[in-house]
Amino acid sequence: MNSLLKSGDSVSVRTYSSSLIVLMIWAAGFGSFICAPLSAQVSPTNSPLYYKESIFTDSKGNALVYHMMIPEELRIDRKYPLVLVLHGRGGKAVAADILAQPEMRKKFPCFVIAPSSGKKAIWARPKIMKNAERILQIGLQERMPEVLELIEGLIKNSPIDRSRIYVTGTSLGGFGSFGAIASKPELFAAAVPLCGGWEPSGAANFSKVPLWIFHGESDPIVPVERSREMVRALKAAGSPVKYTEFAKTGHNILRKTYGKEDLWEWIFDQRKASATDVDPMQKWMEFMTPGPEHQALMKRVGKWNIDIQTWMNPDSPPQKNVLKCEYKPVLGNRYLSQQIMPMDFNGMPFEAHGFIGFDTIKNIYVSSWIDTFGTGIATGTGTRTEKVINWTWIQTDPATGTSSATRAVEELISDDEFKFTIYMTLPDGSEFINMTQHARRSPGND
Numbered sequence: 001m002n003s004l005l006k007s008g009d010s011v012s013v014r015t016y017s018s019s020l021i022v023l024m025i026w027a028a029g030f031g032s033f034i035c036a037p038l039s040a041q042v043s044p045t046n047s048p049l050y051y052k053e054s055i056f057t058d059s060k061g062n063a064l065v066y067h068m069m070i071p072e073e074l075r076i077d078r079k080y081p082l083v084l085v086l087h088g089r090g091g092k093a094v095a096a097d098i099l100a101q102p103e104m105r106k107k108f109p110c111f112v113i114a115p116s117s118g119k120k121a122i123w124a125r126p127k128i129m130k131n132a133e134r135i136l137q138i139g140l141q142e143r144m145p146e147v148l149e150l151i152e153g154l155i156k157n158s159p160i161d162r163s164r165i166y167v168t169g170t171s172l173g174g175f176g177s178f179g180a181i182a183s184k185p186e187l188f189a190a191a192v193p194l195c196g197g198w199e200p201s202g203a204a205n206f207s208k209v210p211l212w213i214f215h216g217e218s219d220p221i222v223p224v225e226r227s228r229e230m231v232r233a234l235k236a237a238g239s240p241v242k243y244t245e246f247a248k249t250g251h252n253i254l255r256k257t258y259g260k261e262d263l264w265e266w267i268f269d270q271r272k273a274s275a276t277d278v279d280p281m282q283k284w285m286e287f288m289t290p291g292p293e294h295q296a297l298m299k300r301v302g303k304w305n306i307d308i309q310t311w312m313n314p315d316s317p318p319q320k321n322v323l324k325c326e327y328k329p330v331l332g333n334r335y336l337s338q339q340i341m342p343m344d345f346n347g348m349p350f351e352a353h354g355f356i357g358f359d360t361i362k363n364i365y366v367s368s369w370i371d372t373f374g375t376g377i378a379t380g381t382g383t384r385t386e387k388v389i390n391w392t393w394i395q396t397d398p399a400t401g402t403s404s405a406t407r408a409v410e411e412l413i414s415d416d417e418f419k420f421t422i423y424m425t426l427p428d429g430s431e432f433i434n435m436t437q438h439a440r441r442s443p444g445n446d
Contacts, residue, residue: 043067044085044093044114047100051114056150064146066115067096070158072105079161081110081268084151086123086169086176088195091116095168095258108268111160113150117143122172124179126199144179151187163189163272170194170254171222178230181206190270192263195219195251197226200233207237210270214257216249242266286360290334293358293365293384297336299415300327303442314432321345325439330355340371348373365389374398380408387412393422407431416441 044067045051051067058064071080085093093114098104100112117123121141155162165188169177174196181191182198185206194214211234215227224245234241246253257263304325309318324341340352352371359366365382378395391408411419417440424434 044087044091044116045069045096045100046092047097050100051096051112056146056153058146058149062146064115064143064150065118066113066150067093068114069096069100069112071109071111073109074159076159079159081108081164081166082151082154082160083110083112083267084147084165084167084180085112085114086147086167086173086180087114087116088169088171088173090171093173094170094254098258099264104264108264110268111154111158113154115143115147115150117172123147123169123176124183125175126179126182126202142179144176144183147180148184148187164268164270165272166190166192166267166270168192168194168258168267169196171196171251174222178206181209181211185209186272189272190267192257192267193227194253194257195222195227197222198230200229203230203233203239204237207234207239209239210241211239212242212244212263212266214244214246214253216246216251216253218248219251221251283361288334289360290332291358291360293360294333297356297358298329298333300336301329302327304439305442306437306439308435308437310435311433314426319346323437365391367391369393369395382410406434 043053047069050069052069053065053067056064056066074080083095083099085096085099087093096112096114099108099110118141121143124142124144125140151165154160155165167177167180167188168191169175171194174193175198176196177191177193178196178198181188182202182205185208188209190210190212191206192212192214195216196213213227213231215222215224217224227243227245231241231243244257246256249256304327306323306325308321308323310321311318321343323343326339326341328337328339329335330337335355335357338352338354338356340350342349342351344350350372352369354367354369356365356367358364365380365384367380367382369378369380370376374396376396378393380391380393382389382391384390389410389412391410393406393408394403395406396402397404406422406424408420408422411421413419417438420435420437420439421433422435422437423431425431
């Protein structure tokens, strides 16, 4: 593959006035952006007609200088990737200039931000790091919090695809790339650290972020072992990390990496899973397919005797009754139908119907209940732990005309026995047992 960056090459530039106008409209909606050149800062890019220099002030009042390039043909009906480029100690974000080349802008339309750390600051430093390089000396300000806040602001005010946010950097920026995904792994779809490193013990925290790590074997500034130990730690954490080490090569590996188009193709192919990536039909098929919870419910099919005790208040003696119940499978074993046979319940005719199921998307048990003691429909949801299902039931309170919640606990003793306890809440917030149901499968199931 041809190199994008050859010795003696310069980065050609063209104006993009219409796109710049759109960008300024978005920036106006994000008050912390101020467009103003700071001559005292080292410019991270060499493409002044593509990159606009601005200042971002974070929520704590810290100012961060950054350069930003927007897609060449910016459309309001689509979203674009964002590439964060972190410079090294020399202050130049070479990757940002590579992405400003005309052929790159056409092939990989994206937003690019190249912040400037300032001379007395670093991007990030691990809390614990043995024998840290001098470029990470203690006491220097870490700029990563401002950078991450800047990105979040841009996402809210620009057509940026949140599932395609990337970070790369070399040397100091290589450490910063690790620092970015260590601080907020859920934000980034990929990271490409060059000649950097991090504390291996923290690798598991960002092992799900796709990484391609690069280092020169003979690097005299950041020892190659920094990348090697990170690769070992990431692989141990299950990461599919890619690693390229250049033999007999020192610290400057920019042309060997950013100058190769296959690296950029890999970067822009990475995408974080999002709700929009879900196949609706596949999720619907999962929703309609009975699972192991439904199989467990079907074990209850048959006829049951239920001994009931009811307390109207904590001090009253219980009223006792025996219900005859039958469970039947319905709709292809997706639900369990429950029927309480007509009976005399403390001098009043009573019968009831209910349904029990399991919602495979919400991962909860669901139920409904109707009986001759009311005209409403009670609904319940439950979560299971071991042999217990904790239910919350919502029903109409006849006294107030409003919906009220009732707690119930179902103990799954065996396939032939279970207990159901319903609790009532008193005005002072305390609970008492309102009803117990002890269900046993009918002998001979007749």
